[in-house]
Amino acid sequence: MSDTAATHNESGAGHADHGDHNYINWEKGLWSWWMSIDHKRIALMYLGSMLVFFFIGGALALGVRLHLFAPAEKLLSNDAYNIAFTLHGVIMIFLFIVPGLPATLGNFLLPLMIGAKDVAFPRLNRLSYWLYVLGALVAVGAIAQGLDTGWTFYAPYSIQNAGAVLCATTAAFILGFASILTGVNFLVTIHTMRAPGMTWDRLPLMVWTTYATAILQVIATPVIGITLLLLFMENQFGVGVFNPELGGDPVLFQHMFWFYSHPVVYIMILPAMGVVSEIIPVFSRKPIFGYRALVYASVGIAAISFLVWGHHMFVAGMSDVARYIFSFLTFFVAVPTAVKVFNWVSTMYRGSVTFDSPMLYAMAFVFLFLIAGTTGVHLATLATDAHYHDTYFVVAHFHYTIQGGAVIGLVGGLHYWFPLMFGKMYNEKVAKFGWLLLFIGFNMTFLPQFVLGMEGMPRRYATYPAEFAPMHQLSTIFAFVNGIAYALVFGNLGWAAVFGKKAEKNPYNSLSIEWTVEQMPPVHDNWSEIPVVTDWMYGYGQPEDAHAQH
Amino acid sequence: MGHEQLPPGHFSYFEPEQAYHASKLGCWIFLATEVHLFGGIFAIFAVYRARYLEMFNASAHLLDWRMGLINTVFLLTSSYCMVRGVDAAQKGLNDKVTKWLNLTILFGCFFFVVKYFEYAAKFAHEPPIYPSTNIFFGLYFTMTGIHAVHVLVGVGLLLWLRALAQKKRYSPVYYTPVEMVGLYWHLVDVVWIFLFPILYLLPGIEAFGNAPH
Amino acid sequence: MAASGHGSEWVRLGDGSLITEDAKTGLGHMVSVETYTLTLMTLLALTFVTVFVATLDFGAFNLALALSIATLKAGIVTLIFMHLNFETKIIWGIVIYPIFIFILLLIGTLGDYSVKDKPAPLFSKPIEIPAGALPPAEH
Numbered sequence: 073m074s075d076t077a078a079t080h081n082e083s084g085a086g087h088a089d090h091g092d093h094n095y096i097n098w099e100k101g102l103w104s105w106w107m108s109i110d111h112k113r114i115a116l117m118y119l120g121s122m123l124v125f126f127f128i129g130g131a132l133a134l135g136v137r138l139h140l141f142a143p144a145e146k147l148l149s150n151d152a153y154n155i156a157f158t159l160h161g162v163i164m165i166f167l168f169i170v171p172g173l174p175a176t177l178g179n180f181l182l183p184l185m186i187g188a189k190d191v192a193f194p195r196l197n198r199l200s201y202w203l204y205v206l207g208a209l210v211a212v213g214a215i216a217q218g219l220d221t222g223w224t225f226y227a228p229y230s231i232q233n234a235g236a237v238l239c240a241t242t243a244a245f246i247l248g249f250a251s252i253l254t255g256v257n258f259l260v261t262i263h264t265m266r267a268p269g270m271t272w273d274r275l276p277l278m279v280w281t282t283y284a285t286a287i288l289q290v291i292a293t294p295v296i297g298i299t300l301l302l303l304f305m306e307n308q309f310g311v312g313v314f315n316p317e318l319g320g321d322p323v324l325f326q327h328m329f330w331f332y333s334h335p336v337v338y339i340m341i342l343p344a345m346g347v348v349s350e351i352i353p354v355f356s357r358k359p360i361f362g363y364r365a366l367v368y369a370s371v372g373i374a375a376i377s378f379l380v381w382g383h384h385m386f387v388a389g390m391s392d393v394a395r396y397i398f399s400f401l402t403f404f405v406a407v408p409t410a411v412k413v414f415n416w417v418s419t420m421y422r423g424s425v426t427f428d429s430p431m432l433y434a435m436a437f438v439f440l441f442l443i444a445g446t447t448g449v450h451l452a453t454l455a456t457d458a459h460y461h462d463t464y465f466v467v468a469h470f471h472y473t474i475q476g477g478a479v480i481g482l483v484g485g486l487h488y489w490f491p492l493m494f495g496k497m498y499n500e501k502v503a504k505f506g507w508l509l510l511f512i513g514f515n516m517t518f519l520p521q522f523v524l525g526m527e528g529m530p531r532r533y534a535t536y537p538a539e540f541a542p543m544h545q546l547s548t549i550f551a552f553v554n555g556i557a558y559a560l561v562f563g564n565l566g567w568a569a570v571f572g573k574k575a576e577k578n579p580y581n582s583l584s585i586e587w588t589v590e591q592m593p594p595v596h597d598n599w600s601e602i603p604v605v606t607d608w609m610y611g612y613g614q615p616e617d618a619h620a621q622h
Numbered sequence: 623m624g625h626e627q628l629p630p631g632h633f634s635y636f637e638p639e640q641a642y643h644a645s646k647l648g649c650w651i652f653l654a655t656e657v658h659l660f661g662g663i664f665a666i667f668a669v670y671r672a673r674y675l676e677m678f679n680a681s682a683h684l685l686d687w688r689m690g691l692i693n694t695v696f697l698l699t700s701s702y703c704m705v706r707g708v709d710a711a712q713k714g715l716n717d718k719v720t721k722w723l724n725l726t727i728l729f730g731c732f733f734f735v736v737k738y739f740e741y742a743a744k745f746a747h748e749p750p751i752y753p754s755t756n757i758f759f760g761l762y763f764t765m766t767g768i769h770a771v772h773v774l775v776g777v778g779l780l781l782w783l784r785a786l787a788q789k790k791r792y793s794p795v796y797y798t799p800v801e802m803v804g805l806y807w808h809l810v811d812v813v814w815i816f817l818f819p820i821l822y823l824l825p826g827i828e829a830f831g832n833a834p835h
Numbered sequence: 836m837a838a839s840g841h842g843s844e845w846v847r848l849g850d851g852s853l854i855t856e857d858a859k860t861g862l863g864h865m866v867s868v869e870t871y872t873l874t875l876m877t878l879l880a881l882t883f884v885t886v887f888v889a890t891l892d893f894g895a896f897n898l899a900l901a902l903s904i905a906t907l908k909a910g911i912v913t914l915i916f917m918h919l920n921f922e923t924k925i926i927w928g929i930v931i932y933p934i935f936i937f938i939l940l941l942i943g944t945l946g947d948y949s950v951k952d953k954p955a956p957l958f959s960k961p962i963e964i965p966a967g968a969l970p971p972a973e974h
Contacts, residue, residue, distance in 0.1 A: 192644050192648065193644075193648060196648075252652075252655050255651075256648050256651045256652055256655075257648070259647070259648075259651055260644050260647045260648040260651070263644075263647055263925065264640060264643060264644040264647065265644075290651055290654060290655055291654065291655070291658055291932075291933060291936055292658075293655070294655045294656070294657075294658035294659040294661075294662065295658055295659075295661075295662045295940070297659055297662075298658075298659050298660075298662035298663050299662065301764070301768065302663070302666070302764065305753065305760065305763075305764050309752070309753040309754055309760070309763070310752075310753065310754030310760075311753045311754060311757070311760030311761070311763070311764060312754070312756070312757050312760055313666060313670075313757060313760060313761070318754075318756075318757070319674065319756070319757055320757060321669075321673075324666065324669060324944065327943065327944050327947070328662060328665075328666070328944075331662075331940055331943070378936055378939060379939070381943070382943065382947075390947050391947050391948075391950045392950075393946075393947075393950045394943075394946065394947040394950070646922075646926070647925065647926065647929075650922075650926050650929045650930070651929055653929075654929050654930070654932075654933040657933045657934070657937065658933055658936070658937065661933075661936075661937035661940065662940065664937075664941075665937070665940050665941050665944050665945070666944075668941060668944075668945055669944050669945055669948055672945060672948060672949065673948065687886070687889075691882070691886055694882050695879065695882065698875065698878045698879060698882065699875065701875075701912060701916055702871060702872070702874075702875040702916075704916075705871050705916045706868070706871060709865075709866070709868065709871070712865060804916075804917075805917055808912055808913070808916050808917045809917075811912060811916075812909045812912050812913065815905050815908045815909050815912065816902075816905050816909065818885075818905075819885055819889070819901040819902070819904070819905050820901070820902075820905075823885065823886065823889040823901055824889075824897065824898060824901060826889055826890065826891075826892060826897065827886070827889045827890055828890065
């Protein structure tokens with residue numbers, strides 16, 4: 073037990089009375105949480121805030137889908153519809169999934185996984201969270217002013233809608249700064265705070281993906297920063313950079329916007345891939361197949377992600393040469409992901425697989441991301457993209473990547489590391505049922521949307537011809553199933569965090585060192601003595617071979 | 623874990639050398655983000671200059687290159703004073719640190735004074751020149767404006783450093799804040815090194831008896 | 836670089852600063868003051884060269900010259916004032932990788948604009964749309 077911990081004798085609910093205190097209960101009161109520099113507390117605060125926005129964004133989605141249930145039904149006015157889908161996108165992207173896995177699982181797990189007591193700059197970490205809260209408050213201002221440009225703020229429309237766009241761009245700028253600081257923190261932590269024996273080739277794959285994500289956060293975010301700043305200058309001071317009436321070029325806005333926003337989708341997905349790489353070996357009791365290939369694939373995804381931004385702009389008015397080049401390069405970005413899928417499946421092959429809920433989420437990720445990736449190839453191909461661009465095909469594609477990929481990864485990770493984070497166990501039956509409901513609800517919401525897109529239904533339209541109605545109705549009904557599933561899943565986890573049964577130490581028998589903390593949940597500085605690492609993290613099922621691996 | 627090796631009052635999980643290297647790494651990464659911030663707007667400038675070359679050249683002639691030159695000299699000199707300050711901190715000479723920081727701040731303020739006169743001259747021009755006048759001036763005001771904000775933040779950081787120097791906080795094993803702010807200040811200088819020729823000098827200037835081209 | 840000794844006392848120097856008792860050298864690299872002063876002189880000289888070159892007419896080459904001298908000055912500030920000369924490979928990577936990404940952005944945007952409206956390399960003829968393939972124009 074660390075001697076710097078407070079010497080309270082409180083015991084948590086259901087705990088044995090060793091006077092054990094952990095990072096959750098050793099300092100009480102909201103102020104101690106707000107001022108905390110403990111990466112675990114910061115992670116939980118991020119999680120709580122983000123889930124609030126997740127459910128608000130989800131409610132907006134259900135409102136949109138309800139409006140679209142029948143073509144003639146006018147639940148929302150046209151303007152209100154534009155605001156609804158814009159806010160759904162802005163909230164989900166900037167307030168939920170971009171902070172997303174790095175801010176929650178990354179913050180919580182990174183120091184634990186490399187054997188450190190905290191991140192390199194704990195006070196900077198706290199500043200990141202404070203900036204997130206500030207950005208969220210400013211975003212609420214944008215919401216209140218009825219932002220309706222779509223989450224992409226395309227010029228010239230965004231130039232005309234000054235008030236709300238001002239708030240939204242300021243919020244995004246602040247949130248971007250929080251993201252950059254987190255990225256800096258993680259990069260320096262991984263470089264300088266690894267425990268003795270934690271060499272680069274023993275790093276858990278979650279740490280490698282966090283590293284690649286941090287590089288993207290650090291390099292891509294400033295570009296959106298300057299783009300938003302210019303939008304601000306345009307709105308406030310009449311600088312004609314993106315305004316065609318003043319000689320500017322709206323396509324240039326798209327270039328600058330997507331230069332950041334394409335890497336940002338890899339910021340969303342890479343940590344989720346890391347989660348899957350951690351879960352599958354544990355529940356297959358087999359070493360991860362192709363560790364080195366997975367490392368190269370993660371870094372490769374980060375590198376190639378900078379080369380493909382033009383594929384969002386194929387019909388926007390780029391030159392033909394640019395379109396050929398971006399299409400060609402976009403095909404390449406699928407390759408590292410395919411390597412990962414192959415390696416995950418190969419890990420499971422001939423393993424002794426158990427289907428606990430974390431594993432169900434990991435497997436769902438592989439399946440859903442496969443669909444996401446292959447439909448991405450349709451969009452990377454110039455000829456088919458001309459047909460699919462701005463239709464529901466794109467909407468379904470990115471929901472498969474973001475929800476079927478990143479969110480499933482987040483939920484799976486929360487299930488897997490739940491005992492470590494809270495020292496308690498959730499109800500496995502409810503978790504499995506929630507998973508099933510989520511899987512069915514999600515797929516049946518978005519598969520019809522692929523069909524709609526192929527038939528030509530445009531996105532962001534408030535109404536549609538009657539022949540599209542059956543698919544829309546199907547999608548709407550299952551959207552509600554999707555929503556109920558999330559309520560059930562998070563309700564189960566939330567209930568267990570407070571009232572759950574005490575979990576046994578390392579319940580899934582993982583070899584990764586975050587499970588070697590002296591107690592679950594950990595004390596505020598993780599270990600009283602930094603562990604010394606002697607083995608690879610993935611020597612499952614082969615104890616005698618563990619040394620031979622590395 | 624080595625807490626006793628840092629000067630009293632310091633919080634870190636590191637040994638001093640590890641803390642120094644970690645801080646330096648973090649600072650350089652932050653500078654990389656600044657490079658991208660300015661890089662983005664330099665890219666936009668390049669695109670529009672290629673499109674509207676005549677308008678850009680004509681507008682640039684309206685800028686006073688001599689003020690730009692003076693500002694360049696001020697910033698280079700302040701960079702020199704900054705690095706002398708870092709050097710003094712490395713040797714633990716807190717009085718000299720204060721002196722060099724004072725000079726750095728002074729030259730930074732001179733930069734602002736010249737900037738003020740430059741902007742005032744533009745607004746007082748016949749007809750007045752604003753960011754909305756054309757794309758060149760929109761970018762000119764934005765680029766120099768963002769740069770000036772960075773100089774302002776830098777001056778704030780320098781004042782904070784100066785306060786620490788007066789408390790005799792720096793020594794050969796702890797001068798990290800000075801070096802980190804120094805890196806930031808030098809980056810701001812590097813950005814200006816590019817801004818000056820790109821904004822003021824590209825269409826050519828009239829001086830030393832040579833006609834403008 | 837050698838750090839201070841282990842577990843030593845703090846000693847206050849004459850000017851009031853703190854140092855450990857058995858500190859041999861400090862952290863980081865020391866550069867002589869003369870080097871710094873010489874560097875400043877060089878930078879100021881290069882600045883005047885930049886201005887002088889701008890008074891001459893080399894046509895399109897002016898841009899290249901201005902940028903080259905600016906890059907040289909920036910390089911000198913980075914290597915000497917920012918001590919990049921002595922830094923580890925990681926920090927060199929942090930400096931070089933973003934420059935590479937910036938060049939990428941420049942090529943992507945500038946390149947797109949410079950070839951806009953020019954025929955694509957593989958197809959020199961526009962694609963013919965057969966008569967009757969498009970619906971008749973309504974307005």
